[in-house]
Amino acid sequence: MKPPKFSYLRPNDLAEALDLLAEYGEDAKIMSGGQSLIPLLNMRLSTPRYIIDIGRVKELHGIKEEEDAIVIGGMTRHVDVEKSELIKEKCPLLTEGIRWVGHTQIRSRGTIGGSIAHADPSAELPCILTALRGEIVVASKEDEFTLTPEEFFLSYLLTSLEPDQLIKGIRFPKLNKNSGYAFEEVARRHGDFALVEVAAVINLDKDGKVAEAQIALGGANAVPFVPLETEEFLIGKEPNETILKEAATLQLEDLDPEGDIHGSKEYRRYLTGVLLQRALHTAVKRAREGVVV
Amino acid sequence: MKETLVKVTINGKEVAKEIESRWLLSDFLRDNLGLTGTHVGCEHGVCGACTVLINGEPVRSCLMLAVQADGCQVETVESLARADGSFNHIQQAFANNHALQCGFCTPGFLMSLKSFMENNPTLPTDEEIREAISGNLCRCTGYSNIIKAVKEAYALNC
Amino acid sequence: MAQYVGQNVKRKEDYRLLTGNGRFVGDIRLDNMAEAAILRSSYGHALIKSIDTSKAKDCEGVIDVITAADLEGKVQPFTEFVEFTLPPNLEKDIKPIIKKNPEPMLAKDRVTFVGQAIAIVIAENRYAAEDAIGLIKIEFEPLPVVTDPYESVKAESTVIHQDLQNNIQSHFEVSVGDVEKAFNQADHVIRARIKTPRVSGNPLETRGVVAEYEERTQQLQVWSSTQVPYMVRSYLSKLVGLVENNIRVVAPDVGGGFGPKCAVYPEEIVIPYLSTKYKRPIKWIEDRLEHMQSTRHSRDQVHDVEVAVKNDGTILGLKDHFLLDNGAHNSFALCCAYNSAAHLRGMYRIPNYDITGQIVLTNKTPNVPYRGAGRPEAVFVMDRLIYMIAEKLNMDPVDVSFKNFITPEEMPYDTDLFYRDGANMVLENGDYPGSLKQAMKIVGYEQFREQQKEAREKGKYLGIGFSSYIEGTGIGPHEGAVVRLDSSGHILAFVGSSPHGQSHETTLAQICADEFGVSPDQVTVKAGDTSLLPYGVGTFASRGAVTAGSAVHVASKKLKEKLLAIAGEMLEVAASDLELQNGKVYPKAMPTRFVTLQEIALAAKPGPRCKVPEGMEPGASATHYFVPPTVTFSSGFHTAVVEVDKDTGFVEILRYIVVHDCGRVLNPMIVDGQIQGGVAQGIGGALYEEIIYDENGQLVTGTYMDYLLPTAMEVPVVEMGHQEFLSPRNPMGIKGVGEGGAIGPPAAIANAVCDALKPMKIEINTLPVSPNKLRSLIEEAELQEMH
Numbered sequence A: 001m002k003p004p005k006f007s008y009l010r011p012n013d014l015a016e017a018l019d020l021l022a023e024y025g026e027d028a029k030i031m032s033g034g035q036s037l038i039p040l041l042n043m044r045l046s047t048p049r050y051i052i053d054i055g056r057v058k059e060l061h062g063i064k065e066e067e068d069a070i071v072i073g074g075m076t077r078h079v080d081v082e083k084s085e086l087i088k089e090k091c092p093l094l095t096e097g098i099r100w101v102g103h104t105q106i107r108s109r110g111t112i113g114g115s116i117a118h119a120d121p122s123a124e125l126p127c128i129l130t131a132l133r134g135e136i137v138v139a140s141k142e143d144e145f146t147l148t149p150e151e152f153f154l155s156y157l158l159t160s161l162e163p164d165q166l167i168k169g170i171r172f173p174k175l176n177k178n179s180g181y182a183f184e185e186v187a188r189r190h191g192d193f194a195l196v197e198v199a200a201v202i203n204l205d206k207d208g209k210v211a212e213a214q215i216a217l218g219g220a221n222a223v224p225f226v227p228l229e230t231e232e233f234l235i236g237k238e239p240n241e242t243i244l245k246e247a248a249t250l251q252l253e254d255l256d257p258e259g260d261i262h263g264s265k266e267y268r269r270y271l272t273g274v275l276l277q278r279a280l281h282t283a284v285k286r287a288r289e290g291v292v293v
Numbered sequence B: 001m002k003e004t005l006v007k008v009t010i011n012g013k014e015v016a017k018e019i020e021s022r023w024l025l026s027d028f029l030r031d032n033l034g035l036t037g038t039h040v041g042c043e044h045g046v047c048g049a050c051t052v053l054i055n056g057e058p059v060r061s062c063l064m065l066a067v068q069a070d071g072c073q074v075e076t077v078e079s080l081a082r083a084d085g086s087f088n089h090i091q092q093a094f095a096n097n098h099a100l101q102c103g104f105c106t107p108g109f110l111m112s113l114k115s116f117m118e119n120n121p122t123l124p125t126d127e128e129i130r131e132a133i134s135g136n137l138c139r140c141t142g143y144s145n146i147i148k149a150v151k152e153a154y155a156l157n158c
Numbered sequence C: 001m002a003q004y005v006g007q008n009v010k011r012k013e014d015y016r017l018l019t020g021n022g023r024f025v026g027d028i029r030l031d032n033m034a035e036a037a038i039l040r041s042s043y044g045h046a047l048i049k050s051i052d053t054s055k056a057k058d059c060e061g062v063i064d065v066i067t068a069a070d071l072e073g074k075v076q077p078f079t080e081f082v083e084f085t086l087p088p089n090l091e092k093d094i095k096p097i098i099k100k101n102p103e104p105m106l107a108k109d110r111v112t113f114v115g116q117a118i119a120i121v122i123a124e125n126r127y128a129a130e131d132a133i134g135l136i137k138i139e140f141e142p143l144p145v146v147t148d149p150y151e152s153v154k155a156e157s158t159v160i161h162q163d164l165q166n167n168i169q170s171h172f173e174v175s176v177g178d179v180e181k182a183f184n185q186a187d188h189v190i191r192a193r194i195k196t197p198r199v200s201g202n203p204l205e206t207r208g209v210v211a212e213y214e215e216r217t218q219q220l221q222v223w224s225s226t227q228v229p230y231m232v233r234s235y236l237s238k239l240v241g242l243v244e245n246n247i248r249v250v251a252p253d254v255g256g257g258f259g260p261k262c263a264v265y266p267e268e269i270v271i272p273y274l275s276t277k278y279k280r281p282i283k284w285i286e287d288r289l290e291h292m293q294s295t296r297h298s299r300d301q302v303h304d305v306e307v308a309v310k311n312d313g314t315i316l317g318l319k320d321h322f323l324l325d326n327g328a329h330n331s332f333a334l335c336c337a338y339n340s341a342a343h344l345r346g347m348y349r350i351p352n353y354d355i356t357g358q359i360v361l362t363n364k365t366p367n368v369p370y371r372g373a374g375r376p377e378a379v380f381v382m383d384r385l386i387y388m389i390a391e392k393l394n395m396d397p398v399d400v401s402f403k404n405f406i407t408p409e410e411m412p413y414d415t416d417l418f419y420r421d422g423a424n425m426v427l428e429n430g431d432y433p434g435s436l437k438q439a440m441k442i443v444g445y446e447q448f449r450e451q452q453k454e455a456r457e458k459g460k461y462l463g464i465g466f467s468s469y470i471e472g473t474g475i476g477p478h479e480g481a482v483v484r485l486d487s488s489g490h491i492l493a494f495v496g497s498s499p500h501g502q503s504h505e506t507t508l509a510q511i512c513a514d515e516f517g518v519s520p521d522q523v524t525v526k527a528g529d530t531s532l533l534p535y536g537v538g539t540f541a542s543r544g545a546v547t548a549g550s551a552v553h554v555a556s557k558k559l560k561e562k563l564l565a566i567a568g569e570m571l572e573v574a575a576s577d578l579e580l581q582n583g584k585v586y587p588k589a590m591p592t593r594f595v596t597l598q599e600i601a602l603a604a605k606p607g608p609r610c611k612v613p614e615g616m617e618p619g620a621s622a623t624h625y626f627v628p629p630t631v632t633f634s635s636g637f638h639t640a641v642v643e644v645d646k647d648t649g650f651v652e653i654l655r656y657i658v659v660h661d662c663g664r665v666l667n668p669m670i671v672d673g674q675i676q677g678g679v680a681q682g683i684g685g686a687l688y689e690e691i692i693y694d695e696n697g698q699l700v701t702g703t704y705m706d707y708l709l710p711t712a713m714e715v716p717v718v719e720m721g722h723q724e725f726l727s728p729r730n731p732m733g734i735k736g737v738g739e740g741g742a743i744g745p746p747a748a749i750a751n752a753v754c755d756a757l758k759p760m761k762i763e764i765n766t767l768p769v770s771p772n773k774l775r776s777l778i779e780e781a782e783l784q785e786m787h
């Protein structure tokens, strides 16, 4: 279990990184935290000719607040997000969810860009970004643009990223002070990739009815799944347990999770309903309390 | 094979070496520097036996290229004992509480805990301790003596 | 004078291990050392049509590439492991069919499981060796694959080893009493198919070998991560044709074993051979992917069992037919299978008993005895049955246990069959009902039942489950010790066992220290090195403390007698009037007149100043080989309290209690550590771990992402209760403790889960109890309730 031979390239800034990608992208792998890539190298499941280590690209590091959004650079590590006071205040859903990524030792190297680019259907970040209705900032030597999660995530471990492009970062709207949010996940063991996970944000109107609902389901499909009908169903309703229960199972038939030894297709589908109900329950409760913990 | 120069500070000592860029940090420490206290149990990031501190934070040395450590401070288990060779508080608590059997996993636990205790100076709950060591597998002890040891390490550190 | 035995003496092993100064095989670095990597089969069953190593040989840094052809005439293939064959009287009694089924060193023209070694690359380092592995070209012709043992036994199944005619490698029957009669008298007969799946012991340190050959002296030095260095030496000598005395095998610090390192592997023969061929030190360290595929697996038994009971819960008889899926080879005779048969009735008085075991071959990794070795499987059957009987008769499972226990008054209890060592299987002592009572007291059984009701009203599902075990521990044939006083007055104890976490350096020093009236710091224990003693066995089967402990005890006594005799000469006092304390020997009547151990050591040297009494050999050393009459029977009761999340199928263990008897406790802290660690492995098997193959014989659980070892989040603190019935079968009354913790959890946890979901009828007859599986069972039960 040792990495195969490769040429190691280490750009110092974004322009250099994009130049290298333009030149070698077809035969190269970007390395950020290496927490998904290095296991693949060690098992020789990935044998790139070039590794472009973007660890020193300053432009990709950091968390910034814009007027109504938060921008996180692609090279920002999970641990930096986990510990960020800004994130805790403006988007506690992310603070809560990111703790589910592996273990401390993984989060101290793993990055936001890497997690998004790796596109594991059970990974927390793609699911949370989708629930937040955020977007992915993509850069290449030619241009820079943003993609929605629907545009970006194509299938299991597959994205629309071209070989000469990298993820510059992610951007997502701040949560409203009174938003209720929840992140629910179960995994076989603590720290494992999720069997399924649910990220949900609920806003209530002054009568206590659902004004807005943003939900994303992870591990339940090849890409993060937004149950649009469920969201619509909830709007304008008094979110009591009966309604939440009904909402939670409304779209299970639309899910097409991949079954494996840890959970069959049917089980994951069923489990998504259980977790969705729990997530909605928590999100509504928090929305009622109007607290951002 | 093209070699890359790596300059790192390891256990307080500066080291500069040319190395094949594909070498894992774990192999660099063990094979090139003879620091065999850092163990490898899985080489895919799950067991935690290879945990070292990079700039004070715990990382899997099997999931890091040696060249990525360039410019970093690396700490390994060999740095833990006091200058006179006596145990530090975590090592002492491990010995007092029989928190190791074969000892293969132990260096990884010690390094994870060093960082955890520095970041959480007051005595955590059992559940928090469990979570803190959940990224380290031990096949021998069943963990309960390790948890006991962590609590004692807090007491010894006072 | 037990000053140290029985105390929580801190471990002597810990300093080096805590400071990063341990020395595991992987830590060994020698000048000019080459490293090996191994190409393994990616097919479950195939013919090898051709192997082309030319590209690999040209690869940068490669020294050579070796295939089976290169070993022909140089390294003999394995024969069976004679260490595991049956004693003649047992063989005569049960007349088993056991077909010889040795494993090749490297696959030649056929592979029979994924992970089987085919070619070895020797290179300047492991990176280069792995590069070359990728360049070896092999042409395979796939053959039909058999992975299901029930398919494998069918007449039309593909035969894995042509010379065996079919895939049933072994067959045996054991019978006690009159089972047919018992079944005729029964009020109820309960039948079940109960399966313990394949798991892997998975020590955190993988296997590894370093070998160095010194041509000048023809000495071959081998370091191996093994539990049995003497066995490695003997097969190396036999299969490579070397003088045994020229081989030294050392098991340095070993990072866990648990059984998988308890036999010789092809790499332990071939790597040393290659170091003699290339005249360079060679190192091979197994990586985790190789480990999952090629280090032997375990368990994998399916029992079709029937039990005859009366209305009051009395068990009249039991019939069982089981298959052990041993993978592609079996070199261990009936080891685990016979253990299952011998232990299945456990603590229960079942006078009529018939069991048939078949060891079946499939295209999977071969099996090895793993912690518990056939007992966890047996206990999972027996204690599930106790639960099912209770269900059927509407009784409390503990009452079914109490009804059927062998009582203390019946001890010693003859089980009417032979143990695997050929002796009559007689349980020497113990109080089984007492251990259940103690467990119930610790858990607060009555209160728990109340709490369970209250929780249920709040929609919480709590459950309690029990399991019991007896275990023959400390199997022979022998273990030796040499105890010696060196010229500085320091005591050395050399043993033939080979620890890998069991703390021999500490516990054996405690035994020795007590004899000599010194502190354990003045005793150095050495083990795991064939240069220490001519004969040794190893550390497995909960035998270390019983066998090596007894050997050290007796050898120490012998040496003490000799030292007193020498001191007697020195002090001119009769040896019987002397006392040894604090490293000094003095007349009981006059403690101020003494000689020190160091002075005695000098007086033991041959020559003019020698004070060794006439008739004794000079020297301050004594040897003892302890040959146990048979095994000693440890026992215990496990109790699990769980909460089931009925909606998700997840199980959380709230409490876990073990009450056990391991005879004389040498060091309570270490005994408790063995139990806690064993329980963690048992919990793994109960809830998380399973080796899975797909229908093509591909290993699905080939990494630590798929094969789930429990973390600190999954293992509770085990609460313990102790019984101490000293065994009369060795001088200190020790019984083994290494495996007990791992034996009980599957049955206790499965029973607890069933109990939590009552009155729903859930039958957990296979493991692990994964959330997915449990949800399916719940759904089935709910469907049935509706109909």
Ligand SMILES: Cc1cc2nc3c(=O)[nH]c(=O)nc-3n(C[C@H](O)[C@H](O)[C@H](O)COP(=O)(O)OP(=O)(O)OC[C@H]3O[C@@H](n4cnc5c(N)ncnc54)[C@H](O)[C@@H]3O)c2cc1C
Binding pocket: A029, A030, A031, A032, A033, A034, A035, A036, A037, A038, A039, A074, A075, A100, A101, A102, A103, A106, A109, A110, A111, A112, A113, A114, A115, A117, A118, A120, A122, A123, A124, A125, A161, A165, A166, A167, A168, A191, A192, A193, A194, B044, B045, B046
């Ligand atoms: C034991 C273990 C447990 C884990 N558990 C979880 C878990 O529970 N949940 C979870 O989500 N993840 C988990 N992970 C994966 C971990 O979160 C990874 O860190 C993450 O998926 C990838 O981030 P990285 O920075 O390490 O990326 P790398 O490994 O460096 O790269 C991953 C992939 O993304 C590409 N890439 C990286 N950065 C960019 C970029 N900026 N632009 C374009 N492409 C890029 C790389 O080329 C590569 O293909 C686990 C990993 C391990 C080893």
Ligand code: FES
Binding pocket: B039, B040, B041, B042, B043, B044, B045, B046, B047, B048, B049, B050, B051, B060, B061, B062, B063
């Ligand atoms: S060896 Fe690095 S995590 Fe296992």
Ligand code: FES
Binding pocket: B099, B100, B101, B102, B103, B104, B105, B106, B137, B138, B139, B140, B141, C204, C255, C256, C501
């Ligand atoms: S002490 Fe052996 S793996 Fe932890």
